[in-house]
Amino acid sequence: MSQTRTQQRPNFLIVMADDLGYSDLGCYGSEIATPHLDQLAMRGIRMNSFYCAPFCSPSRAMMLTGLDAHLVGFGALQEVMDPRQAGKPGYEMYLNDRAPTLAERLRDSGYRTYLSGKWHLGRDAEHGPQARGFDRSYGLIDGSSAHFDQTATGSNDPSITPLATYREDGQLIDLPTAGFYSSQAYADKMIGYLAEHDASSAPFFAMLAFTAPHFPLHAPDEYIARYEGRYAVGYDAIRRARHARQLELGLVDPAREPYDGHPRWPKWDTLPPAIRELEARNMAVYAGMVECMDHHVGRVLAALEQRGQRDNTVIVFLSDNGPEGNSVLDTLRTRDWIRAKMDNRLENRGRPGSFIEQGPGWAQVSSTPHRMYKSFTYDGGIKVPCIVSCPQRVGAGRIVDAFAHITDLAPTFLQMAGVAQETTYKGKPVPTLQGRSMLHCWTEGGDEIHPLDHVTGWEMQGRYALRAGSWKLVHTNRPWGSGGWELYDLADDPGETRDLAEARVDTVSALLRAWDAYVVKHNVICADDMADNLLYSNACRYYEDLARDLPQREAQP
Numbered sequence: 001m002s003q004t005r006t007q008q009r010p011n012f013l014i015v016m017a018d019d020l021g022y023s024d025l026g027c028y029g030s031e032i033a034t035p036h037l038d039q040l041a042m043r044g045i046r047m048n049s050f051y052c053a054p055f056c057s058p059s060r061a062m063m064l065t066g067l068d069a070h071l072v073g074f075g076a077l078q079e080v081m082d083p084r085q086a087g088k089p090g091y092e093m094y095l096n097d098r099a100p101t102l103a104e105r106l107r108d109s110g111y112r113t114y115l116s117g118k119w120h121l122g123r124d125a126e127h128g129p130q131a132r133g134f135d136r137s138y139g140l141i142d143g144s145s146a147h148f149d150q151t152a153t154g155s156n157d158p159s160i161t162p163l164a165t166y167r168e169d170g171q172l173i174d175l176p177t178a179g180f181y182s183s184q185a186y187a188d189k190m191i192g193y194l195a196e197h198d199a200s201s202a203p204f205f206a207m208l209a210f211t212a213p214h215f216p217l218h219a220p221d222e223y224i225a226r227y228e229g230r231y232a233v234g235y236d237a238i239r240r241a242r243h244a245r246q247l248e249l250g251l252v253d254p255a256r257e258p259y260d261g262h263p264r265w266p267k268w269d270t271l272p273p274a275i276r277e278l279e280a281r282n283m284a285v286y287a288g289m290v291e292c293m294d295h296h297v298g299r300v301l302a303a304l305e306q307r308g309q310r311d312n313t314v315i316v317f318l319s320d321n322g323p324e325g326n327s328v329l330d331t332l333r334t335r336d337w338i339r340a341k342m343d344n345r346l347e348n349r350g351r352p353g354s355f356i357e358q359g360p361g362w363a364q365v366s367s368t369p370h371r372m373y374k375s376f377t378y379d380g381g382i383k384v385p386c387i388v389s390c391p392q393r394v395g396a397g398r399i400v401d402a403f404a405h406i407t408d409l410a411p412t413f414l415q416m417a418g419v420a421q422e423t424t425y426k427g428k429p430v431p432t433l434q435g436r437s438m439l440h441c442w443t444e445g446g447d448e449i450h451p452l453d454h455v456t457g458w459e460m461q462g463r464y465a466l467r468a469g470s471w472k473l474v475h476t477n478r479p480w481g482s483g484g485w486e487l488y489d490l491a492d493d494p495g496e497t498r499d500l501a502e503a504r505v506d507t508v509s510a511l512l513r514a515w516d517a518y519v520v521k522h523n524v525i526c527a528d529d530m531a532d533n534l535l536y537s538n539a540c541r542y543y544e545d546l547a548r549d550l551p552q553r554e555a556q557p
Contacts, residue, residue, distance in 0.1 A: 010391060011313040012106070012205045012413050013304070014063070015297055017290075018056060018118060018144075018214040019358075019374055020385065021323035021366025024290055028385045029246035029368065031230070031238065032287045036298035037317060041387045042397045044315075045442060048251055050386035051467075052321055052406040054375050054460045056143060057093075057120045059320040059406055060209075064101040064121070064132075066410030066433035068457075070522040072098055074121070076461050079143060079154070079331070080537075082530045085461075090523050094122030095132055100425045102410045103133025106205045109419045112197060115139065116189040117182075117209030123165060130170040138189045140182075140211060141165040144328075147182040147211065147218035147289075148352040150175040153328055155337035181220060182211045183289075187296035191303045199309060205413070208300060213289040215324055216355040223288030224350050231283040234268030234276065235261065235361045238283075242368045250399055252494070258369030259380070259495035264479050264540060265360045275546050278346060283362045285350030314416060315389040316409065322381040325363030325373035326537040329545055344549045359542050371496040375537040377458045377465035377474055378481075378496050388438075394445040402449045403467070405456055407435030415439050457518035462530025466515045472496070473511045477531035477538070485512065 026034045027041035052059040055077040058069035065072045073096040076085050085091045095101065103113045115129045115137040122128060122141075129137035144153040145164035152162035166173050190208045197204050231238065239258065246252045261267070268276065297317070304310040329335040338344075342355040349356050358366070363373040367380030374381050386404070414421060415437045424430060440446045450456075458465040464475040470491035477483055487501040487508050501508050519526065532538065 009203045009417050011203045011309055012417075013300075013313055013315045014207045014409070015300075015315065015317040016060075016117075016207065016209045017293060017317070017319045018209070018211045019321065019324040020213060020290065020319035021363065021368075021373070022370060022380070022383055022385055023242045023246065023368040024213075024323070024366050025385055027249070027387070028251065029242040029249060030290075031241060032290045033226070034290065034294040036294050036301060037387060040301070040315065040317065040389050044387060044389035044396070045393055046251075046399050047386035047388065047404055048399050048401045049403045050318065050384055050406075051382050051404070051456070052318070052384055054321055054377055054381040054458065054463065056118075056320040058460065060121055061095060063406045063409050064095070064103065065099045066102070066407050066435045067099055067431055068407070068434060068522050070459070070524050071431060072096055075459075075522075075524065080461065080534055082461055082533060084527065084530070085525045088523075088525055091525065094124070094127035099430045101132045102413060103129075103205060103207075105133075105414060105419055105425075106417060107133050107135065109417060110202055111417070112202045112204045114190065114193040114197075114204060114206040115209065116193065117186040117207070118143075118211050119209070125167070125170050128167060128170055136169060136193055138168045139166065139186060139209065141167050144214050145182070145211065146216055146355075148180060149177070153216065154332050154334045156332045158333055158336040158340045161337075161341055181218075181292075183293045183296045186210055187299050190300055194300075194303050194307060194309070199307065203312075203417075208297075210293050210296075212293040213286050213358070215328060215357045217282060217285040217289060217350055217358060218352070218354070219285050219288030219292055219350050221351065223292045224285050226291065227284035227287040229280070230287070231280040232276070235365050236268055239365045239368050242365065246369065252369055256369070256492070256494055257497070259364070259367070259371040259497060261364045262360070262372065262480065265364070266543065268361070271543075274550055275543065278349070278546050278549060279359065279361060281346055281349045282356050282359060285356065286358050286362065288350065311391055313389075314391065314413070316386065318386040318406075319384040322370075322372070322374045322376070322384065323363040323366035324358055325360035326375055327357055327359075327539060327542050327545070328536055329357075330536045330539040330541065335545070339548070357542070359546075369495055372480065375460070375463070375534065376476060376480065377460065377463050378476070379490070379494065382458060382465070388442055390442045392443040394443060398445075400441060400447070402441060402447055403454070403456075404438060404449050405435060407433070408438050408449060409435065411435045411437045412439050412442075455514045455518070457515060457522070459519070459524050459526050461534055462526060462528055462532070463534075464515070464526070466511055466518065468511060468514060471507060471511060473508065473515065475528070477528070483528075487511070
C-alpha cells in the first residue's frame with residue numbers, strides 16, 4: 001500500500017463511556033462541566049436519536065461487528081444470563097466466529113489497531129482483544145472494577161475482597177497498588193500508543209473504552225469538591241434545569257414533556273434529610289467522574305493535535321447504554337461483602353475503599369427526558385449521547401435527528417476506509433452487515449440514515465422493544481411496565497408516557513408480526529418471565545441500603 005493511499009484514509013478513534021446517561025454532558029443539557037466533549041460537539045455533530053443495547057457487552061459486540069448481538073455471542077449479559085439461554089448459539093458470552101470484528105477487517109486492510117480500557121467481550125485470552133484484531137491492548141477484561149485499584153464488584157465471600165481481571169497484549173497483569181485511576185490510566189496508555197504509531201506507514205483504528213461512570217462511583221477528591229452542595233436541590237430541580245437547557249440547545253421539542261420518574265421510586269422531598277445528604281454526595285461523585293473523564297478525553301485529543309493527526313481522524317464519542325439505576329448489591333453476597341469491607345461514610349463516599357452507586361433517582365435524571373435507565377428497553381436504557389467529529393462533516397454544531405443504531409458504525413468506518421463489505425472472510429461465509437453507513441449524513445447533510453420502513457428490535461433477557469418509524473413497542477415486566485405490550489408514538493411522546501396499545505390495535509398487530517420475524521431471524525431465546533429473574537434490576541432496596549450506611553457513618557470516627 002503506498003504512502004499516498006495511506007494518507008488518504010482516515011484514522012478512527014472511538015471513545016466510549018460506561019453507563020453514561022443521555023443528558024450527562026454539557027452539550028446534551030447537563031450542569032456537569034465537559035468542555036472538551038462540548039467543543040467536539042460544537043465543531044462536529046450530535047446524533048440525537050442514537051440507539052444501542054440496554055447492557056454494555058451486547059452494545060460493544062454490535063459496534064465491533066455491525067450485527068445484532070444475538071448473532072455474535074451476546075444475546076444476553078453473562079452476569080445475569082437466564083439458564084435457558086446458557087450454552088445456546090448466540091449466547092456464548094464471547095465474540096463467536098460468525099463474523100469478523102471491525103478491528104480485524106481494518107487491520108487486514110492495513111490499519112494499526114489499538115484498544116485501551118474495557119473489553120468485556122470474552123474473559124479468556126483466546127477471546128481477548130488481541131485475538132479479535134487489536135495489535136495492542138490494555139485494560140479491564142471484566143464488566144466492571146473499582147477505579148482506584150483492582151477490586152472487583154461482586155463477591156460470594158464477604159471475608160475476601162475479589163480482584164478484577166486485567167490484561168495487556170493478552171497477558172494477565174496486576175495494577176499498581178498506588179497512584180492508579182482508571183480514566184487517567186486508559187488515557188495514558190492510548191496516548192502512548194499514539195506516540196508510537198507511525199502515521200507515514202499506516203492509519204490507525206483505536207478504541208478508548210472508559211469504565212467511568214460505571215459503579216462503584218469513584219473520583220479524585222478535587223473533582224468531587226467541584227460539585228459539593230450542587231445536588232442538594234434534588235432530582236426534580238436538576239431534571240427541570242437539564243430539560244430547560246435541552247430546549248435551549250434544540251435537542252427536545254418544547255411541546256413534549258419529559259418523563260418524570262417511575263412511581264416506584266421516592267421523590268426528593270419525601271426523603272429524610274440524612275438520606276438526601278448521602279444522595280447529594282453520590283451525585284457529586286458521579287459528576288466528578290464525568291468531568292474527570294472529559295479531562296482525559298481532552299488529553300487524548302491534544303495528543304492527536306500535537307502529532308498532526310487530529311484533522312485526519314474520525315472521532316466518535318458515545319455511551320454503551322443508559323445510566324445505571326440498578327444495584328449490584330442484589331447479586332451474589334455483594335451486599336454483605338460491602339458492609340463488611342467498605343467505608344461508606346459521607347466524607348469517604350467516592351474515595352478509595354468506598355462502594356457507592358448512582359441509584360434510580362439520579363439515573364432517571366441522567367436519562368432526561370427519557371424513561372427509565374440501563375437494563376430497560378425504554379429509551380432511557382437504549383438511547384445515548386453520540387458525538388461525531390468527521391473531517392469532511394457538514395455544518396459545525398449540527399444536530400442530526402435521524403434514527404441511528406450502534407450497528408451503523410462498522411459500515412460507516414468501512415466505507416470511509418475504502419474496505420468492501422465482503423460476503424466471505426478468510427474463505428468462510430459471513431452475514432451481511434445489518435447497519436447502514438452514516439457517511440452521507442455526516443458529510444452531505446442528509447437527514448435520513450435508515451428508510452422509513454426500517455424495523456429495529458431489542459431483546460435482553462425478557463425485556464423487549466421494536467421500533468418502526470416513530471412507533472415503538474415495548475414489553476416490560478411489572479412493576480416497571482404493564483407486563484404486556486405497550487405502544488408509543490415517539491414523535492409525539494418521547495418520554496413514553498402514553499400507552500396507545502388499546503387505541504391502536506391494528507398497529508400493535510402489525511408490529512407484533514415484525515417482532516416475531518425479528519425473533520426468528522436472530523435466534524432469540526426469550527420468555528416473559530426471564531425479566532422477573534433479573535435480580536439486580538428488579539430489586540427495590542437501594543434506599544434501604546442508603547439508610548444502612550447512616551449508622552456506619554455515625555459509628556466511625
